[in-house]
Amino acid sequence: METVLLVVHIIIAVFLIGVVLVQRSEGGALGIGGGGGGGGGVMTGRGAANLLSRTTAILAAAFFATSILLAVVSGDHAAPISILDQPVETTPAAPSAPAAPLSN
Helix, strand or coil: CHHHHHHHHHHHHHHHHHHHHHCCCCCCCCCCCCCCCCCCCCCCHHHHHHHHHHHHHHHHHHHHHHHHHHHHHHCCCCCCCCHHHCCCCCCCCCCCCCCCCCCC
């Protein structure tokens, strides 16, 4: 389930990036859609802007929803373990035998 949700999340992110880049930019940024009034297209500039803004809102909501679902699904909900709570070994180590002398 986590893999399917991750793939859906990536697809939504790619579509969201595409829709944002297609929108007409008011400040001259990256907007590549719009521009030019000719062509007699099916949709007017205002209709396309409304469609793109609605699509952006829907994709953004879906992106947030999948982000939250991924956080819930992928989280390990076990209680955290502290190294301070683990028992300490107090038995002394046995003395080791003396090292053998090196011979030339």
